[in-house]
Amino acid sequence: MKKTVDILIIGGGAAGLGAALGAVEAGAKEILLVDRKNRLGGILTQCVHSGFGLKVFGEELTGPEFASRLARKLAETPVEVWLNAFVLSISPAKEALISSRDGLYQVSAKTIIYATGCLERTPGMIQLPGTRPSGVLTAGLAQLYLNEYGYLPGKKAFILGSGDIGLIMARRLSLEGAKVLGVAEIMPYSNGLVRNKVQCLDDFGIPLYLSHTVSRVYGNHHLEAIDLVKVDEEGKIIQGTEEHIECDLLLLSVGLLPNVGILKNAGARIGESKGAAVDGSLMTSLPGVFSAGNSLHVHDLADEAYLEGIEAGKAAVNCLKGVPEHRTMTPLSHNENIGYLVPSYYDESYLGDLLIKFRCRRPKEKCVIMVIADGEIIKTINKISMLPSEMEIIRIPKKLLKNNLKTIEVILEDRL
Ligand SMILES: Cc1cc2nc3c(=O)[nH]c(=O)nc-3n(C[C@H](O)[C@H](O)[C@H](O)COP(=O)(O)OP(=O)(O)OC[C@H]3O[C@@H](n4cnc5c(N)ncnc54)[C@H](O)[C@@H]3O)c2cc1C
Numbered sequence: 414m415k416k417t418v419d420i421l422i423i424g425g426g427a428a429g430l431g432a433a434l435g436a437v438e439a440g441a442k443e444i445l446l447v448d449r450k451n452r453l454g455g456i457l458t459q460c461v462h463s464g465f466g467l468k469v470f471g472e473e474l475t476g477p478e479f480a481s482r483l484a485r486k487l488a489e490t491p492v493e494v495w496l497n498a499f500v501l502s503i504s505p506a507k508e509a510l511i512s513s514r515d516g517l518y519q520v521s522a523k524t525i526i527y528a529t530g531c532l533e534r535t536p537g538m539i540q541l542p543g544t545r546p547s548g549v550l551t552a553g554l555a556q557l558y559l560n561e562y563g564y565l566p567g568k569k570a571f572i573l574g575s576g577d578i579g580l581i582m583a584r585r586l587s588l589e590g591a592k593v594l595g596v597a598e599i600m601p602y603s604n605g606l607v608r609n610k611v612q613c614l615d616d617f618g619i620p621l622y623l624s625h626t627v628s629r630v631y632g633n634h635h636l637e638a639i640d641l642v643k644v645d646e647e648g649k650i651i652q653g654t655e656e657h658i659e660c661d662l663l664l665l666s667v668g669l670l671p672n673v674g675i676l677k678n679a680g681a682r683i684g685e686s687k688g689a690a691v692d693g694s695l696m697t698s699l700p701g702v703f704s705a706g707n708s709l710h711v712h713d714l715a716d717e718a719y720l721e722g723i724e725a726g727k728a729a730v731n732c733l734k735g736v737p738e739h740r741t742m743t744p745l746s747h748n749e750n751i752g753y754l755v756p757s758y759y760d761e762s763y764l765g766d767l768l769i770k771f772r773c774r775r776p777k778e779k780c781v782i783m784v785i786a787d788g789e790i791i792k793t794i795n796k797i798s799m800l801p802s803e804m805e806i807i808r809i810p811k812k813l814l815k816n817n818l819k820t821i822e823v824i825l826e827d828r829l
Contacts, residue, residue, distance in 0.1 A: 417521045419443040420729050423500045424528035426455020427715040428706020430483040431722025432526040437490045439730035444492045449499040454480025455530055459560045468716035503679045505699045524701045524729040527676050531669040531707035539667055543629040548636030552578040552666040565589055567662025572596040573627045577605040579666025584613035597625040602776050606802050669711045685753035686710035692760040693767045694728040700736040703729050710755045737762040743818045750825040767809040773799045785822045
């Protein structure tokens, strides 16, 4: 079966919903939003804790509340929504192959917005030594079991990694009556938001073991125990520091990766964020294909993923007039204190301001961010402190960016 649309949005999470609403606001009519799940909201539907919507609605909502508000807004628009529909592939010509309950569709779009969220790092990816018993799972999967299926995956839990999902699951498991014995973090600082460390660990008396990792997993059929060890400044295990801990659940919260498989297979360039390399309008290296949300770079706040989606939706509508014939693609670069930058390029034909998003590599205090275009400082921001868990966003007004720029650099340095 075949179908033609102006804008195809892949993914109905915060970013995809934002993209659809942004595109409607900018005047698009023929929009198709496709999600493989049976309802809209993406990861939000399993995040039953509050902490969403402060920026967008000025209220603290739970994930499902935030998702249903956005879905209700969408229901008032002409956007066509396909649920239980899996996008199998897209091509640079913007043809998508979609497996739906009605059969296989070939959808031809003028623009595509890719908003497929992120994936969790698995035990295999971190090469956890020991046996392979059940009871070792990612924190997001445990969250799905508990919050959507009502299934408590263990009673004596340990958590490896202090990412936000792990911290939130520490509190969630405690509230459900499980004993959370601790959270181990290989870095000397927590990788989650400060509020999550306070509200999810400190308030429940759950110890956070910084500069620690799990060196071995025990158990034949089901998890029986783990070894917790200290690591040195280089992350190497300090022999003789092993502590044997009996537990029946080990959750991993050791990082998220943008879900870029379909885009990569279509030939899109991948950037430093491990999502697509995009320009300031969020257009990937495939003309007319945009990316937003966690599939572009991992966001700590759903509100930001939603707002990024809106930007992508508006840019996609602008692109319906025609993809710019010449994209200038001035590269954005950074110094060693910054982990990655989004976007990867600046295309001067885009008329909006340039939003630069990044994370610092390590916690910093009293520092300064400078944006330098062709050797000239165009923006300086003083910061009291910065954490890798908190995404930084800098807006560079379009008027500050000259034509024919060769380089744009973002520098993060200590303030003297
Ligand atoms: C456990 C957890 C706790 C969080 N806590 C908070 C918090 O307290 N406050 C806060 O502000 N933010 C929080 N966040 C962050 C926030 O929820 C996310 O950044 C945001 O919701 C991501 O939105 P997204 O649309 O990019 O991705 P997702 O919500 O993951 O949506 C992606 C969608 O794409 C669909 N999809 C993927 N591939 C395909 C395909 N091939 N075909 C069709 N559909 C596809 C998926 O089914 C999914 O619905 C949390 C995140 C997590 C994971």
